[in-house]
Amino acid sequence: MFHFSIVLNCVDKFLHVYFTDSCVLFIDFFLVGIFILVFYAVLALVLIYLERKICAFFQCRLGPMRVGPFGIFQPVADMIKILLKEVIKINGVDVFLFRLAIYLVIIASMCTFGAIPFDRGLHVIDFNMGVFYFLSISSIGVVGILLAGWASNNKYTIIGAMRSGAQLISYELSCGLSLMIIVILSGSLKLSVIVEQQFYVWNIFRGGIPTIIAFIVYLISGHAETNRGPFDLPEAESELTAGYHTEYSGIQFGFFYLAEYLNMFIVAAIASTLFLGGWMPLHIIGWDLFNEIMDHIPPIIWLFSKIFVCIFLALWVRWTMPRLRIDQLLKLEWKILMPISLVNILFMFFWMMYL
Amino acid sequence: MNHIKNIVVNILYLIQGMYVTILNFFRKKLTEQYPENRGKVFPYSRFRGTLVMFHNWKNQHRCTACGICQLNCPNGTIKIITKNELSEITGSCKRVLDKYIYDVGSCTFCSICTTNCPQNAITWETGFEHAIFNRSRLYKKLNKENSSLIKNGKI
Numbered sequence: 001m002f003h004f005s006i007v008l009n010c011v012d013k014f015l016h017v018y019f020t021d022s023c024v025l026f027i028d029f030f031l032v033g034i035f036i037l038v039f040y041a042v043l044a045l046v047l048i049y050l051e052r053k054i055c056a057f058f059q060c061r062l063g064p065m066r067v068g069p070f071g072i073f074q075p076v077a078d079m080i081k082i083l084l085k086e087v088i089k090i091n092g093v094d095v096f097l098f099r100l101a102i103y104l105v106i107i108a109s110m111c112t113f114g115a116i117p118f119d120r121g122l123h124v125i126d127f128n129m130g131v132f133y134f135l136s137i138s139s140i141g142v143v144g145i146l147l148a149g150w151a152s153n154n155k156y157t158i159i160g161a162m163r164s165g166a167q168l169i170s171y172e173l174s175c176g177l178s179l180m181i182i183v184i185l186s187g188s189l190k191l192s193v194i195v196e197q198q199f200y201v202w203n204i205f206r207g208g209i210p211t212i213i214a215f216i217v218y219l220i221s222g223h224a225e226t227n228r229g230p231f232d233l234p235e236a237e238s239e240l241t242a243g244y245h246t247e248y249s250g251i252q253f254g255f256f257y258l259a260e261y262l263n264m265f266i267v268a269a270i271a272s273t274l275f276l277g278g279w280m281p282l283h284i285i286g287w288d289l290f291n292e293i294m295d296h297i298p299p300i301i302w303l304f305s306k307i308f309v310c311i312f313l314a315l316w317v318r319w320t321m322p323r324l325r326i327d328q329l330l331k332l333e334w335k336i337l338m339p340i341s342l343v344n345i346l347f348m349f350f351w352m353m354y355l
Numbered sequence: 356m357n358h359i360k361n362i363v364v365n366i367l368y369l370i371q372g373m374y375v376t377i378l379n380f381f382r383k384k385l386t387e388q389y390p391e392n393r394g395k396v397f398p399y400s401r402f403r404g405t406l407v408m409f410h411n412w413k414n415q416h417r418c419t420a421c422g423i424c425q426l427n428c429p430n431g432t433i434k435i436i437t438k439n440e441l442s443e444i445t446g447s448c449k450r451v452l453d454k455y456i457y458d459v460g461s462c463t464f465c466s467i468c469t470t471n472c473p474q475n476a477i478t479w480e481t482g483f484e485h486a487i488f489n490r491s492r493l494y495k496k497l498n499k500e501n502s503s504l505i506k507n508g509k510i
Contacts, residue, residue, distance in 0.1 A: 058376055062386040320376045321369070336362060 005121035032124055036114055040262060047261045048075040050308075051315060058319040082257075085250040090152070093247065097151035102248070102255045104144030109259045109266060111137045116269045117191050119279050119299045130191035131183055134270055135176050138225070141259070142168045145234065145244050148256075152247040160243030163326055164234035168225055170333045175221040177341035181207065181214035181348050182274045195278035200285050202277040208355070210348040215275045217341050219313065221333070222267035227260060229318030233326055268310035272303060276310075279303040397481060403464040404483040406457055408476055408497040415505045416498055418476035420452040424468035432462045452498055459485050460493040 011031075015024045049064070049072060056063030064071030090098075114124035115133055127133045142165055149161020185207045186194045194203070204211050224231040235243030245256045272278060279299035283291045324332065387395075410416050425433045438453040469477050477497065487493065 057380050057384070060379055060382055060385045062384050062388070065386075065388065316373060316376060316380075320372045335358075 003121050004119045008121065032114075036110065036124065040110060040113060041258075043265060044258045044261050045075040045079065047265055047311070048078070050311070051261070054312065054315045055319060058315070079254075082254040083251060087250040087252055090247050092153040094151040094153070097147050098247075099252075101144045101148035101151060102252050104147065105141050105259045106144075106255050108137055108139075108141035108144065109262045111140075112266050113262060115191065116266070117195055117273060117278060118303060122300075123191070126190065126192050129189040131179055131189045131194075131274070135172070135179065138263075138266070139168070139172055141263070148248070149244040152244070154247055156240040156242075157244050157246050160234045160240045160246070164227065164244060166326070167227075167231065167233060167329060170330060171221040171224040171231075171337075174217055174333060174337040174341045175225060177338075177345060178214040178218040178221065179270075179274060180345060181211055181341075184345070184348050184352060185211065191273060191278075194274060195280055198277040198280050200283050202275070202280070202282075204275045207348070208351055210344050210351050211275065213340065213344050214348075215271070217337055217344070218271055218275070219310070221337060222271060223314050223317065224329075224333075226263045226267055226314075228264065229314060230321035230324050231329060232323060233329060264311060264314060265307065268307045268314065269303075271310050272306035276306045277302075278306075399481060401479075402481045402483075403466055403479045404481045405459075405479070405485070406462070406468070406477055406497065407480050408455060409478060410499055410502060411505065414499055414502045416452075416476060416502050417474040417505050418452050418455060418498065419474055419504060420450060421473065423471050423473065424477065427467045427471045429465065429467065430461045430463060432458050433468060434458075451504060455497040457495050457497050458493055459495060460490065 012024065012028065015027055019027065052074070053063040053071075064074035067073040067077050112134055115127065115130055115137075117123040117126070145164045145168070146161050149157040149159075149164070152158075182194065182203055183189055185203060186197050188194060188197075197203075198206070204215050207214075223229055227234050233243075234240075235245070240246070245253055248256060279302055281291075281294040281297060281299065281302050283294060408416050408418060420435055420437045422435050425435050434454075434456040435452065436454040436456065437450050439448045440451045441447075442449050466479065469475075469479060485493075
């Protein structure tokens, strides 16, 4: 099968002909940065379009239909609008923290984005502790949200930020614990190893009942971490005007918006990488012809279709459930999801040992 | 044990809710793409779009210019201008309709005029595109040029 690192090595060798080693390293970093930024922005546009369409379909509407055929240029128009808007200066704001908050949120989601393996060899960095990296770097976003609420000098934002902090930190637990199931199953934290192991059977089927439970728990807690759907307490527009980003305007708000959408994508990407086989095509033991046909579909399409399924699930849940109260939210985490995932880890040990 | 039972029951309820929403996802969409589907006929015959005066093929209407609609209109929307016409048969003067002026701008579409009309001369149609560039065009003349009263009440 085609290995993407061949292309990367070719580019690297080509650069080595003309430049010195340190210069090549710098250019490599630069190219990777540009690639991530462009991909990030384009993906956000696609996600905004998809979200608006799917939400509209759930409400028996058609969604955006005017700008371009079937409204496909609507997010582009929105983006141009938000870039042209004025960034309002607010009195009584801690300017440094106010500006820093945006960058913390967006850097957290961008760093997580870089570690996702998109194809065979197509990832910015392949850590040997990739799962830990995901968990740790994605929780930096909480700091940004708390700072945004604190620095805005507004009671709505601080309530939103405090809710968000309580929610994200508590849901991080069951999120991490359900990912540990996969670590137990595959015996590795390295994402490329985890994906390679799922050549014949995806992890969700390989691990039996415990991984299915873990997958559901991960979907719920990951969904809660993206601040959307029934868990959108931090920005509950009927109670707090817009939660922690009430005071932000123009491109500053745009960054929060971007980070929110990309977090949705990242949670879906982690779920599909660890549970649904990542970029690995669907293989069935014994069906050689079937496996051969499936290999001809590019892995990146496999990954994106799996991610789309996860995002669709998240939106489906979002338009089904009403918003939870803060005590219900914390009760769901500490009394239901946490015990389930703790027991699930024990269950997984027995499953690994005796089955 | 009750705790676990609660969780299972609630999960079942959530699945039921998700089933309902996915049915809506695949349902026919209700949005009307307005300027594109302009020729589409909507089956709402009772819809009060525009006030029209019925004219038959001989350019005859049923309005006797009695003025009941003008009296009943709460907003002073309708204004009836009459003229005296000499009847050829009897040789006496008779009051007939000259201009039936209707102001869309002040009409609330309450339909008191049509229900009170003794001759059923004015009715509603479903056309709803009243937007125009000039305010004076909101005053519409409902009777056509050179129209006359229907003889013997026949259509």
